[in-house]
Amino acid sequence: MDDRQFDALVAAASDAAVPDDRPGVDFDGLRVDQTDDGFAFETPETTATGLSRGELRDRADDSPYVRNWFFWEWTVRSHDSPRRAFCRRAEGAPIVADAADDADGSDGDADAGDADAGDTDGSDADSDTESHSVPERDAALREGMVTEWGQLRIEATLAADGTRRYEVRHVDEADADPATLTDHDDPLDAREIAERDARDRYRPLKTAPTLAGGWRFPDLDWQGLARTVETFYPATVANWYREQTGELDVDHWRDTVGRQSGIYGVVKTWDRGEGYDHVNWVAEACCDDSQCVKRREWQYDDETDLDVDGGDGAFPCREPCSVVVAAARKWTRLESEQPETYEFELTPSEKEQLEATLDAVADGRVDEIREADVKDDANRYRARFLRAKLFDDDGNLGGVPTDQPEG
Amino acid sequence: MSQALVLVAHGSHLNPDSSTPTYEHADTIRDTGAFDEVATGFWKEEPSLREVLRTVESDEVYVVPLFISEGYFTEQVIPRELRLDEWDVADWDSDGISADVATYTAEDTGQTVHYCGPVGTHRTMTDVIVRRAETVTDDPAVGEGFGVAVVGHGTERNENSAKAIQYHADRVRDTGRFSEVRDLYMDEDPEVDDVTDFFEVTDVVVVPLFVADGYHTKEDIPEDMGLTDDYRTGYDVPETVDGHQIWYAGAVGTEPLLADVALERAADAGADVGSAVADVREATQVAAGDAGGDHAPASEGRADDGRAGTEADD
Numbered sequence A: 001m002d003d004r005q006f007d008a009l010v011a012a013a014s015d016a017a018v019p020d021d022r023p024g025v026d027f028d029g030l031r032v033d034q035t036d037d038g039f040a041f042e043t044p045e046t047t048a049t050g051l052s053r054g055e056l057r058d059r060a061d062d063s064p065y066v067r068n069w070f071f072w073e074w075t076v077r078s079h080d081s082p083r084r085a086f087c088r089r090a091e092g093a094p095i096v097a098d099a100a101d102d103a104d105g106s107d108g109d110a111d112a113g114d115a116d117a118g119d120t121d122g123s124d125a126d127s128d129t130e131s132h133s134v135p136e137r138d139a140a141l142r143e144g145m146v147t148e149w150g151q152l153r154i155e156a157t158l159a160a161d162g163t164r165r166y167e168v169r170h171v172d173e174a175d176a177d178p179a180t181l182t183d184h185d186d187p188l189d190a191r192e193i194a195e196r197d198a199r200d201r202y203r204p205l206k207t208a209p210t211l212a213g214g215w216r217f218p219d220l221d222w223q224g225l226a227r228t229v230e231t232f233y234p235a236t237v238a239n240w241y242r243e244q245t246g247e248l249d250v251d252h253w254r255d256t257v258g259r260q261s262g263i264y265g266v267v268k269t270w271d272r273g274e275g276y277d278h279v280n281w282v283a284e285a286c287c288d289d290s291q292c293v294k295r296r297e298w299q300y301d302d303e304t305d306l307d308v309d310g311g312d313g314a315f316p317c318r319e320p321c322s323v324v325v326a327a328a329r330k331w332t333r334l335e336s337e338q339p340e341t342y343e344f345e346l347t348p349s350e351k352e353q354l355e356a357t358l359d360a361v362a363d364g365r366v367d368e369i370r371e372a373d374v375k376d377d378a379n380r381y382r383a384r385f386l387r388a389k390l391f392d393d394d395g396n397l398g399g400v401p402t403d404q405p406e407g
Numbered sequence B: 001m002s003q004a005l006v007l008v009a010h011g012s013h014l015n016p017d018s019s020t021p022t023y024e025h026a027d028t029i030r031d032t033g034a035f036d037e038v039a040t041g042f043w044k045e046e047p048s049l050r051e052v053l054r055t056v057e058s059d060e061v062y063v064v065p066l067f068i069s070e071g072y073f074t075e076q077v078i079p080r081e082l083r084l085d086e087w088d089v090a091d092w093d094s095d096g097i098s099a100d101v102a103t104y105t106a107e108d109t110g111q112t113v114h115y116c117g118p119v120g121t122h123r124t125m126t127d128v129i130v131r132r133a134e135t136v137t138d139d140p141a142v143g144e145g146f147g148v149a150v151v152g153h154g155t156e157r158n159e160n161s162a163k164a165i166q167y168h169a170d171r172v173r174d175t176g177r178f179s180e181v182r183d184l185y186m187d188e189d190p191e192v193d194d195v196t197d198f199f200e201v202t203d204v205v206v207v208p209l210f211v212a213d214g215y216h217t218k219e220d221i222p223e224d225m226g227l228t229d230d231y232r233t234g235y236d237v238p239e240t241v242d243g244h245q246i247w248y249a250g251a252v253g254t255e256p257l258l259a260d261v262a263l264e265r266a267a268d269a270g271a272d273v274g275s276a277v278a279d280v281r282e283a284t285q286v287a288a289g290d291a292g293g294d295h296a297p298a299s300e301g302r303a304d305d306g307r308a309g310t311e312a313d314d
């Protein structure tokens, strides 16, 4: 540790010049106090009292607890902020315990225990990231600790001065040679990266699993990390943090649809008091992990869960998004039609071919089907053959008009 | 006490150009350093209006709608989605173009939210229209011998929309700088289709009062005015129509100076913006030689909701 960091530790231990309202050094298992007979230095592994300044320096030098304290309590601070919590997650540090610790930060005695407990049961704090002790984290950070957030791969490492640096890249490019990736340092560059998919198509839903690769943010500080992630996936850090602290507000389908107005007001009429199958279908169509990396937490209403799984995303979706509401408007109109009986003949293989073609479109598989792979039911030549055979000149399947004459 | 500026706009599910000006104006304002945080929120993109307040940590938040007129979005959708539960349109005490600010505590975050009137009705929007004329003609002194047409939707969906057009057309005329100034509309008389009938001077700058380029500004208006039969093939700036030279400027909201109007809105609402207004005004000035020429064809595809600047009911 350098002189500046040691001076910070001494200043904090003596309650002088503490940069916010957290007096003393009492964090993640480390306690340092200045008393009448010298300094007291305590970690889960060691306790020493009556230390001279020089002796304290010997203890502090190369202590993972002190490095940890300096980064979180002197550099980052920002207690109770989603961004701090997000960076804690990136190294498997307790999040909720950290927040609780903070809430009663003035009560020095209780804190060491809290922080300590947080280390051992940190899995409660964040179910998708395992929590580690401070020395374990310190050692792991030297190698690099990897977490994921949607399609982002985040690697936290220990800088020479004990602070953290972060690399962000596409999850599918974990092993890519950095020389093949374009480096960025401005978090706002993420806006442009996220605008279009690998085939240059506009991505209206930022959390669609269609993020293109080919880029890297090689060396972000903690604020840069938070801002980059929030640019790729707006508001996800804030909502995840609310969930971690038990304060996520979920607006269910009925709530969200109920407050629509203008051209979207019509969606209310889709709920006809005849169950919620239609909403199951919406969720299956749009919110499945294959379509959106958020974990859907909204249900039909606060008493009625949907039958469809919400997915495994790291961060929650707290209400139907605008893409879903806009699609629901279309479905409201389509689903108001009454079924008709149409009669035409298909061979068993033709029926299966139609099913496979619908599947291929629904699964976004059309582009993968090779031109000459006529064994694939959704192959283009196969589709064109079927159309040539079954459609009349007006495009009616089996020559049967869509609007049937009365009676 | 930290302060944030939040620009809120329509956005689009189909057209990425819809949000581009919003991002650019946010960047311009961010670079002035006048606010601790600058964020953007959208009706159709992310973060949603519903969640945008969560993305800023400041206690004082100035929300400026990048919309042209007061109406459905500014009066119903935005306050509802931001969860300004105490919102009452009467608090703006507006005659349809005079909304300034109303202040509430956001139900969601506890922040103090200064909800400002839209950029489109602020008096300095007139300056942006003039600047737009300078940009498109590539002449910082444009005026004498030129006409200006300020184009809007019309009253069909929202009477305040036409009021805003008239207001700015009057103000441009009052500067005495241009030879002729008219307000024209897409869906009522005087119609933009007949633009050449309304001007005696040869050169006419046409400025649509829209926040972003989309279907109306890239497809409808150019075709209606006869700049092109098919927007996909593009047109020149200026383009000759019936013996007139039409300098079609595209959406006024894409003009960099619009950032200034957002700053003015926030300053009027009590934000401390230091010298940012003057700084932006200077930084965005037209340097001769950076505009005009061919107008690229409009981007592919028809935008469903690219009419970001209007009070269309979507």
Ligand code: SF4
Pocket: A207, A286, A287, A291, A292, A293, A294, A295, A296, A317, A318, A319, A320, A321, A322, A323, A324
């Ligand atoms: S509503 Fe569904 S598709 Fe939209 S963001 Fe939430 S989970 Fe994703």
